[in-house]
Amino acid sequence: MKGFQRLRHKLEGLLKAVDRYPATTIFLFATVVANMFWINRPSEDYSTFMFTFIVGALLSAVGQQLYERFFTKKSERMLFMLGAVLLAGCYYFVMHSASIFSMENGIKTAVTIFALFMAFIWVPTIKSKITFNESFLSVFKAFFITVLFTVVIASGISAIIFTIDHLLVKVSYNVVPHALNLVFTLFSPIFFLSFTPPFPGKKDVNLTADERASQEEAIKKATSYPKNLSILISYIIIPLTAVYTIILLFYVLSNISGEFWTQNLLEPLLVSYAITVIFVYILASMLENKFTVMFRRIFPKVLVPIVLFQVVSSVLKIQEVGITHGRYYVILFGLFAVITGLVFSFLSIKKNGIIAAVLIILSIISITPPIDAFTVSRVNQTNLLEKVLLENNMLEGNSIVPNATVSNEDKRIITRTVNYLNSINDIDKVAWLPANVVHFDNFQKTFGFEQMYEQSHVGVYQYAHLDWDQNPVVNIADMDLMIHLSTYNGSQLIPLAIGDRNFQLKLQQDAKLSTITIVDETDREVIQFNTKELVEHILADYEEIAGNKGPSLTVEQATFNIENDEVLVSVLANSVDYYDTQYQADFYLFLKIK
Template identity: 40%
Template sequence: MKFWSRLKDSLSGIGQALARYPVTILWLMGIAILNMIEIESSFSRYSQFIFTFVIGAMLSMVGQHIYERFYKKTTHRWLILGGSVLLTILYYFTLTSGDIFEYVYFIRTSVFLFSLLIAFIWIPSISNKQVYFHQNFLAIFKALLTILLFSGVLTIGIFAIIVSIDTLLFTMPADSTIHAANIIWCLFAPVYFLGMVPVYHEQGSQEGAREDAYLVPRFLEILLTYIVIPIVAIYTIILLMYVLLNIGGQFWTDNLLEPLLVAYAIVVIVVYLLSCNIDHRFADLFRKIFPKIMLPIVAFQTISSILKIQEMGITYGRYYVILFGIFAVISGVIFSFFPPNRNGWIAIVLLVLGMISVTPPIDAFTVARNSQMSRLEKTLVENNMIENGMVQADASISVEDKIVVTRSVDNLEMFGEIERVNYLPQDFDVYADFEEVFGFPMTYSTQIPGSPGNYAYLNLSEETVMNVEGVDYWGYVFFSSEEEKEWEVGQGNILKIIYQEDDYFTLQLTDQNGTEIINGNMSEAIEHAFEQSDVREPLEIEDMLFVVENDAAKVTIVMISLDEYGNRVNGEGHLFVDYK
């Protein structure tokens, strides 16, 4: 009986979704049909239509919630849904006719979709004393987890059936699994999800909603209070120790820390919103303490991200990192000093920041484009490389300026804005014409101007040939200042590459009894490679070669890459050992 009862509930939920979100269902069906056509035979305007249909589906979902929260008459509902269709059509005409799977369109659409999702969650809680933002967040979060689980299991099951039929009975079409995945994830999953969204009546009340929609399942409560919150606590302690120990130096320049802190802020915000629905001592402590700890961490990181603009200028990635930092700081303030029933304010902040990021002339791509064009032009002018409105090649400029030029041109090409640089030749191809136009090859380096960093790498073109004839041992080596490594290199002999703090690496070859066969220091070869990388990149074999030889053996390392940053030195290469 329980099975049939649950099946009945599931079917009624799907029926409810069909009646409640009819326009959304039509958009979803369109997405599934588009994907079917693309799977069978790709067509040129697929990306335009798929982006438009996804936006249309989300707009109609938000429109339905606006109606349920603020209106009663059916005419209001169809006017709002009609408005969502009109906005979708207008969005379509903002897209170019070419291939729009480019950074600008993809990211702009992603921002729109994320903003619409936040609005979808937030609207039912506006000025609502019965449904707060964190409650509706929980309901949507549970529905998403359920759908991911159900759809994942269904996908595995359908794939297994198709493979079994193909293997045991008769041959199935090659794209059967892709079509199945399309139906499951583009039609079944979203429709089932919409059937789980709580129903709002009487301007936002919970009447008619499922009784358990705003309850935390026991499994999720245990997961949050006894696993997630303690892990976040330990991770927070580690971050705090790092920030306190490095606040005077490395914290402000460590690019690796930035994504970790962004991920940390996201986790804290999500866990906080979920914990607002739990009556438990650990959850109470988390709500009281962690937003106040997150606040200074994300504030420092936002300042650090702003300071990094001096290094690379503004890119769209840096723009969004700073924007997220501002959001995280405001969220920390709201969570720390206001009661949970004000959590919905963070949705307003997100929507405002999201709209700012896509509204010219302060949107991410306009700001990033202007920053990179200004940075490029400034560097070229300072080096007297613009004459009569055109670039003049000059290979003698500093490595730091070569890196600035390369990265700025690269970013403009990635944004699709390189045509706006009017002092470059017409039909300029970045990767084919760069060296001819600027006088030096594209120069990349992990070196940060003003800091102790070096990088060198080997030119591994098709013409690169390594002769291994007559060599007794040939292998790959990776050596690092972080740990000592050793390799068995034939005849029971052991080769070690040992880091010397003031002298790079020493190579040592010993026999089975530990008797030294050969010994050589790699510092001269490594320093030569770094010096040559300041002049040109990539390097040829003769500039990345280390050889040590005596009467017993000859050891050669053709270094593929070297990097030095702070106190860390790493390298990799091909090892050749010849015993005499």
């Protein structure tokens, strides 16, 4: 009986959430419909519609929070709903001209969704006795409860459909996706919203004593700390964070040098640390024990210098490779983390809502032209590319003049900037860059050399290929067999018949290199070599190879010979590359039995 009452209570909560967030529910239902079309017609692109409805759902949810906090009239509520529809429409018209899965639109959409979600948490706490910490905890609990219920329901429905399909009647392949669409897109968000308590607002002036008591009870339940979570935060997560901090500080202080500041490892270490400290601090703000009090007293003051390390590292990286959208966001996060550390250090924990406002403002800045991440990075990378081309007399008006004699460093800068502009689909916004410059051999035709990639240290990445245009003829006189092999295709076992004898060629791969072995009928090894020997032989004079026409090889440079008393093997490399101690090759093996 109690179970039935609990189920009834949950269903009533879902209905109340629908009544409380009607526009959000409509947007969610529209998202379900868009997903249904996509499931039935996967070749068509419904992503713009889908994300428009998701943004609309969040806009309307934030609008409802604003209405409840500051307004009372039904007409004002309708205006917020209409505003959500209009803003979602604006989003659609901005995004519909390009696929949502383009890098720029995808990141801007993700930032928009994140900012709206933060606003959903923060708005009920503006000038309220409810703190940001309490609202954050309420959402944190609701999220994990929703995840648990969603996983259980989705697993159960999938298992039922699977059983029916295998034991009773054949079920269409898209029944499961349609069922999960309803669970994840409609049920989960509404279930999550059902945990949002009726936070205090202007509407409360007309509440009766019983209604006010009920409201306070709902808020207390939503913002109370579960005992297990309190133990987890206080006695497990905080000590682990302290140990991580000591290790990180020891690493930074014991390795400070010029090269240390531009290591690729430093930025993600410091950013992940800052995120961890901020997240744990907010969750620990409502706990009062010696661990949480000490954490709140010490760690914000440790956070600020560590984040400044991260900002310095990012600025030095910019001087080396220019601004990209990723580094733009890293520096913006650094600014946010410094402000957050100062707020945590010098203001009351009741003022933590300031960081939400700062985060929302910075998010809006990052997606608003002309100061958004992609416009800034495009302008910076274009200017860097133009500067290098002008220095090498490769740019005349709107035409690029090929020049194969530029330095390897400038080749790397040109390669990196052009590929970056291509990755964000902004090649067409640079008047003097051909639209298909990175396709096929257009890069070499445009700039006079092939693409040359970064080397963070000697040998991190090296690549070369046979120049078939200049070397169309290969002498294979006196050879018995030719075998084409590629280490990119995995291990292989190839039978070989030469005269009246039978052999086998074994290509065996491990994590770093591939070994090529020829055995006879008795499985006796006849000859063996590996790709490390091959690649190192061919790339021995890499700077000379790369500095000619790009990393291209003549037949002589691409040839590797090995022999013994029984067999002669001549390898002609079609392409070879070395990356982070891994040796790969695509090659032709010419074999002669003596």
